[in-house]
Amino acid sequence: xxxxxxxxxxxxxxxxxxxxxxxxxxxxxxxxxxxxxxxxxxxxxxxxxxxxxxxxxxxxxxxxxxxxxxxxxxxxxxxxxxxxxxxxxxxxxxxxxxxxxxxxxxxxxxxxxxxxxxxxxxxxxxxxxxxxxxxxxxxxxxxxxxxxxxxxxxxxxxxxxxxxxxxxxxxxxxxxxxxxxxxxxxxxxxxxxxxxxxxxxxxxxxxxxxxxxxxxxxxxxxxxxxxxxxxxxxxxxxxxxxxxxxxxxxxxxxxxxxxxxxxxxxxxxxxxxxxxxxxxxxxxxxxxxxxxxxxxxxxxxxxxxxxxxxxxxxxxxxxxxxxxxxxxxxxxxxxxxxxxxxxxxxxxxxxxxxxxxxxxxx
Numbered sequence: 001x002x003x004x005x006x007x008x009x010x011x012x013x014x015x016x017x018x019x020x021x022x023x024x025x026x027x028x029x030x031x032x033x034x035x036x037x038x039x040x041x042x043x044x045x046x047x048x049x050x051x052x053x054x055x056x057x058x059x060x061x062x063x064x065x066x067x068x069x070x071x072x073x074x075x076x077x078x079x080x081x082x083x084x085x086x087x088x089x090x091x092x093x094x095x096x097x098x099x100x101x102x103x104x105x106x107x108x109x110x111x112x113x114x115x116x117x118x119x120x121x122x123x124x125x126x127x128x129x130x131x132x133x134x135x136x137x138x139x140x141x142x143x144x145x146x147x148x149x150x151x152x153x154x155x156x157x158x159x160x161x162x163x164x165x166x167x168x169x170x171x172x173x174x175x176x177x178x179x180x181x182x183x184x185x186x187x188x189x190x191x192x193x194x195x196x197x198x199x200x201x202x203x204x205x206x207x208x209x210x211x212x213x214x215x216x217x218x219x220x221x222x223x224x225x226x227x228x229x230x231x232x233x234x235x236x237x238x239x240x241x242x243x244x245x246x247x248x249x250x251x252x253x254x255x256x257x258x259x260x261x262x263x264x265x266x267x268x269x270x271x272x273x274x275x276x277x278x279x280x281x282x283x284x285x286x287x288x289x290x291x292x293x294x295x296x297x298x299x300x301x302x303x304x305x306x307x308x309x310x311x312x313x314x315x316x317x318x319x320x321x322x323x324x325x326x327x328x329x330x331x332x333x334x335x336x337x338x339x340x341x342x343x344x345x346x347x348x349x350x351x352x353x354x355x356x357x358x359x360x361x362x
Contacts, residue, residue, distance in 0.1 A: 001038050001113060002078055006071035006102070008048075008063045009033040010362040013324045019293055020137040020162065024053055029295045029324055032062045033357070034101040038079065042112050044105035045350045047297040048097040049266050054241055057097050059362065065098040079106045079113070082271050096244065097292075100269035104301055107270045112347035119342055122270060122308035128341040129306040132158040132188060132315035134291055134323075140173040144180045150319075151185075155338040158186040158213070158315035163203075164194020171206045178210045186315065190216035193241065197225025204233040213314070214238045214260050226257045236260050240290055244268075249276050253283050260314065262290035265305045266298055273305055281311040288312060294320035296329040300348050303333060303340045328356035 012030045019026040032048040048066075050057040073088045085106065089099045111121040119127070133150040135143055143161060150156040161177065163170035174189060181187075189212065195203060200218035207215075214236045218229055221242035230237050236259030243249045243261050245268065252258045261280050263273050277287050289302040289312060299321045306312040318340055321332055330351040333340050343349060 001040050001042070001080075001109075002076055003036055003074050003106075004039050005037045006066060006075065007033070007035040008066040008071070009035065009357070010059045010063055011328075011357065011360045012362050013295060013326055013328075013360050015293075015323050016325055017136045017323070019323070026293055029293055029320070030059055030362070031295060031298075032059060032066070032098075032101065033297070034066060034105050036074075036079075036102070036105045036109060038109055042109045044079070044108035044112075045297065045348065045352070046101040046104035046108065046301055047266070047295060048101035049292040049294065049298065050097060051292065055096050055244065055267065056094060061095070062098045062101075065092070065095045066102065070095075070098060070102045074102065074106070079109045082106070086271060096267045100265060100267055100272075103269035103271055104265065108347045108350070115346050117342060117344055117346060118270070118304040118348050119307035122274065122305065123310070124308060125310045126307050128339045129303050129312075129318065130158070130315040131156050131318045131335055131338055131340055132160055132186075132288070133319045134160045134317050135162070137162045140176040143173065144177055147177070147181055147185065154335040156319070156335065157184055157338060158188065160188045160190055160216075160317060162192070163189045164191030164218075167195060167199050167203050171203060174207050174210055174212070183211065186213045187211075188213050188216065188238075190240075191218045193217050193220050195219050197223055197229050200229045201232045204229070204235055208234060216240055216262070217242065227255055230257045230259070238262055240264075243276075246272060246276050246279065249279060253279070253285060258285065260286050260288065263287050263305070263312070264290045264292055265301050266292040266294065270305055274309070277309050277311045286311060286313040288314035289316035289318065291317035291320050293323075295324060296321040296327050296332045297350060299333050299340075300350055303342060304348060307342050326356070326360070328353045328360055
């Protein structure tokens with residue numbers, strides 16, 4: 001079995017509501033579909049989401065990198081040679097989402113060839129994954145209403161709530177949300193580095209009695225005050241933008257600045273994500289799978305990784321497909337009782353509606 005061809009197809013599916021956070025706004029899932037074909041007619045699929053403000057990638061750069069570099073590097077190669085693929089990709093600096101999508105699509109092919117789903121190929125820890133909903137930004141009443149709807153419709157009781165813009169308003173909002181949702185709800189505010197260290201400490205002190213599950217990236221990832229922030233609170237600090245690759249993860253673990261680390265397979269693929277998880281497990285640090293504003297394809301990839309790995313112990317952010325106005329997957333992920341349950345379909349089980357893809361492609 002060898003790789004015959006690779007496609008990089010930019011597409012745009014609008015979100016039902018703008019995604020707003022401390023450092024930006026997104027109006028649509030503008031991503032790149034990666035599709036790899038082999039000489040025995042197997043097809044591997046993944047997606048690459050550009051995040052120019054974080055990783056420096058765009059739709060155009062991802063498409064060009066795959067067409068000019070990463071595609072030619074794997075054509076004619078056996079998809080099972082993961083280490084050779086990673087080694088070849090190292091000659092090009094950056095481009096994490098482009099590299100990750102190619103590696104995940106190759107993993108999809110390997111699992112199909114082996115006749116097992118990706119989560120079993122990678123470890124087979126479980127076949128169902130608890131889900132955390134990324135709640136749209138709004139007033140406290142709007143956030144509470146969104147959380148209640150996620151619980152009523154899908155049984156989700158873990159909520160990622162955007163903060164980091166107005167600290168006093170953030171504190172008051174979290175107090176109101178806890179009061180209205182009750183003690184069973186798990187609250188995971190995400191500041192996206194929006195506070196300075198002193199403000200972060202003040203906010204953390206003010207919300208410590210609210211039973212907060214974690215607070216994600218309270219202040220700048222480059223600020224020395226991060227360690228002081230981590231030492232000031234009993235609330236676990238989660239690393240995300242500070243942990244985009246295995247070297248950064250090692251540095252954050254060594255500095256003692258994080259208590260949880262978000263793994264995003266869209267930026268580290270399956271192979272490197274496994275190494276990050278093993279490193280965290282050795283340090284006693286739990287993981288969850290984060291979101292890159294994923295479409296259904298990214299949700300499926302994240303769910304398979306989360307199900308494969310015993311150190312992904314917290315509810316993962318796997319609701320991106322609920323935020324888009326439409327989809328081009330024939331079968332979209334289903335969430336029931338707060339869980340995504342995976343089937344035994346070989347590979348990732350992704351099937352594309354070609355007419356819809358043609359409609360949304362750029």
